[in-house]
Amino acid sequence: MKKIITLILGLSFVIASQAKALDSAEAENFIKQVTTQGIEEIINSNVSIKEKDARFEKLFNEYLDLDYIGKFVLGRYWKTATAKQREAFISVYREFNVKTWSKRFDEFKGKKFEFDGTTPSTSEGQIFVNTSVKMKEGAPAKVVWRVKDGKPLKIVDIIIENVSLAITARNEYTAYIKKAPNGVDDLIEDLRQKAK
């Protein structure tokens, strides 16, 4: 009996680790696809700025789960927000991110991502894809992509040199809402101004 249990446990472990291995290769390939597409078809391409922005927006909406991230960054205020506020926030948060990132995206011109494997996450169905980018001087910058399982896979966070964009936004927005007289509505309005 003991042997059978050990066997079953052993087998399930083999199956589980195989599933994980598949998963990590899949996640890594997914990020390879995103970064190659971003660098080759957008940054290095010879098209107008308007066309670049349009392509970036498409890439952004296709590969990032903004509904999921938006919900996370509002933290505890997501629960108290009305349906209308939630919808307005996600929409303006999307616009704001496309705007700020398409501006800063050019920093990756001529850069190449090196892939350094994956790291498991404590959150179910999520995995970290580790990459690094060579800088002009000094050690390469560490960029980690948090990928969420599903069909298709989606990016839910980007961690640059140990700093998570999602956590930073969440800390910032919850601090802002706490101080603002009109709470979430003020935040939505402020982001709207910045997205212009």
Place this chain on the structure above:
Amino acid sequence: MKKILLMVPFLLALTACMTNPDGTKMKVSDEETKLEVYNRAMFNFNYQADKLVLKPIAKGYKAVTTQGIRNRVTSFFNNLEEPAYAINDLLQGKVKNSGKAVARFAINSTLGLLGTFDVAAGWGIEKKKNSFDATMAMYCTPDGPFFVMPIIGPSTPRYLVGWSVDSIADPMYWALLDNEDEDWGVALSFVATGLEHINKRAENLEMLDGLEASSVDFYATVKSAFLQNRRKFESLCATQNEQGEVAASYDFDFENDED
């Protein structure tokens, strides 16, 4: 007396900054601690000091220097940190790394023309940073609360102690200590410290401007980024005490509410 006079601008800044940038009084809820109020005030003071003094100088410096020159300056000051890496490597039992830091310092200070060129990296002896902050973290010294220092900026007690201890290992400190009674010694220490900070600020101009432009609460953004970057130290203490795999320092539960 001198000390009290020095305190005056800070106290003034403290009271002047308890208003929002648009002039309205800051809304301080009950749970917002006094430390947070002080931090925001000091952050605003530092922000203004940067905007009025350091940033314009850094911009001017950037206009009259090339990237090549700035890289040499960065490299020169980085080289002076190698002795501190070597000592902390030893304190952490990383003898091999310590030897590498000593070799790097010897090679770069001579063949690398006073550290302005990183010759050792070209030979495959790569820089490996270390700090007394990390040493304390390894022995599980608590970090303490986040607080904003005048001029120095975002900090924690452990960060500050580590920073002070490491600066004693800086060869420049010893060179100037020998000549602290000479006018040129004092002048040189001001010039060196000034150049180091101006150079650093010049290299961060775009990054910090970008960060500020994309944030609605700059203080909260900086605080969050500073503390997240320090989470890498937590695993140093854990690896000593626990067996098995340590979770990545940036991992967190995406489903649950943290705060």
